Amino acid sequence: MYVELKNINKTFGDYKASDNVNFGIEKGKLIGLLGPSGSGKTTILRMIAGLENPDSGEIVIDGKVVNDIPASKRGIGFVFQNYALFRYMTVFDNIAFGLKIQKKSKKFIKERVNELVKLIGLEGLEKRYPSQLSGGQKQRVAFARALAPNPNLLLLDEPFAAIDAKVRQELRSWLKDMIERLGVTSIFVTHDQSEAIEVADEIIITNKGRIEQIGSPIDIYQHPDTAFSASF
Numbered sequence: 001m002y003v004e005l006k007n008i009n010k011t012f013g014d015y016k017a018s019d020n021v022n023f024g025i026e027k028g029k030l031i032g033l034l035g036p037s038g039s040g041k042t043t044i045l046r047m048i049a050g051l052e053n054p055d056s057g058e059i060v061i062d063g064k065v066v067n068d069i070p071a072s073k074r075g076i077g078f079v080f081q082n083y084a085l086f087r088y089m090t091v092f093d094n095i096a097f098g099l100k101i102q103k104k105s106k107k108f109i110k111e112r113v114n115e116l117v118k119l120i121g122l123e124g125l126e127k128r129y130p131s132q133l134s135g136g137q138k139q140r141v142a143f144a145r146a147l148a149p150n151p152n153l154l155l156l157d158e159p160f161a162a163i164d165a166k167v168r169q170e171l172r173s174w175l176k177d178m179i180e181r182l183g184v185t186s187i188f189v190t191h192d193q194s195e196a197i198e199v200a201d202e203i204i205i206t207n208k209g210r211i212e213q214i215g216s217p218i219d220i221y222q223h224p225d226t227a228f229s230a231s232f
């Protein structure tokens with residue numbers, strides 16, 4: 001397993017956001033983390049990314065326990081729920097951000113950003129600011145920014161939540177293609193069942209901080225383990 005969560009617990013005040021969470025993810029897979037609002041999906045991503053610490057349990061990435069490794073050293077790319085682009089930076093500078101932090105050379109940054117701009121199909125828009133882009137274009141830039149430093153693991157927290165239905169449909173298949181082509185292990189959070197079924201190799205269903213079921217989209221659809229999975 002490339003990523004493993006072992007007996008993870010996390011409490012906010014007296015609310016259990018993660019209740020003995022256990023799962024493993026194979027390298028190169030695209031996992032859908034599916035569950036209703038408040039079921040603990042973002043909390044799980046934030047703990048994997050190192051933006052939040054579990055109260056107990058271990059997070060293992062590529063065979064190493066990473067609990068004490070800071071977020072910046074985990075080699076993880078993160079795309080957030082609402083476009084979190086830097087408003088005062090151009091498309092080019094947004095994508096270059098992580099590379100500048102890594103102190104890559106100007107030449108390297110230029111080449112890498114150009115490659116990514118091509119990949120996301122936004123050639124010619126490098127000098128635009130986020131306010132001059134559509135919602136779908138912004139999320140593609142966010143995706144490119146997360147990919148720029150070559151992460152080992154990509155976390156996407158409802159990346160299309162703020163985008164209207166038609167564009168969302170297009171972006172879904174675009175994202176699935178992209179991730180398959182790049183072969184980067186990814187976790188995709190959604191509360192939309194059809195989105196999870198269409199996008200994911202494997203689905204993890206969360207409910208009230210617990211994992212309800214793990215399986216392929218077809219498995220879960222045909223053999224729900226619990227009443228919750230069935231109804232959801």
Ligand SMILES: Nc1ncnc2c1ncn2[C@@H]1O[C@H](COP(=O)(O)OP(=O)(O)OP(=O)(O)O)[C@@H](O)[C@H]1O
Nearest residue numbers: 012015017035036037038039040041042043044191
């Ligand atoms: N920093 C925090 N402080 C206090 N409570 C928190 C904090 N972060 C999350 N919670 C609580 O933990 C629970 C799980 O939150 P989380 O954001 O993980 O849910 P989610 O599944 O991502 O929901 P959504 O689909 O609405 O994004 C919620 O009840 C939330 O209010």
Ligand SMILES: [Mg+2]
Nearest residue numbers: 041042043157
């Ligand atoms: Mg969330």
